[in-house]
Amino acid sequence: RSIKPFVIGRGNWLFANTPNGATASTVIYSIIQTAIENELKPQNYLKYVFDQIQIGTDASILLPWSDQIPESCKVKKSQQK
Numbered sequence: 166r167s168i169k170p171f172v173i174g175r176g177n178w179l180f181a182n183t184p185n186g187a188t189a190s191t192v193i194y195s196i197i198q199t200a201i202e203n204e205l206k207p208q209n210y211l212k213y214v215f216d217q218i219q220i221g222t223d224a225s226i227l228l229p230w231s232d233q234i235p236e237s238c239k240v241k242k243s244q245q246k
Contacts, residue, residue, distance in 0.1 A: 196211070196229075197211070199229050200229045202229075203229040203230050204239060204240045205229055205234065205238050205239055205240065206238055206239070206240055209237055209238040210229065210234070210238045213227075213234070213235060213237075213238050214227050
């Protein structure tokens with residue numbers, strides 16, 4: 166199930182303007198899918214990560230499976246499928 170979005174995305178990445186653009190797209194897509202798989206809200210999680218990177222937070226605590234991710238980034242049990 167978690168591979169399906171990558172298969173769909175693969176077709177879209179064929180139309181990236183540059184190899185670097187395709188790489189950037191796949192990286193951000195991978196981060197978003199990993200956040201979803203770890204029951205995080207992607208938009209909240211990305212905002213948190215970008216805010217923390219600016220202040221020099223250690224990257225290891227920003228990983229989607231870290232126990233230090235704030236509750237505001239987590240999907241509440243009632244919101245899960």
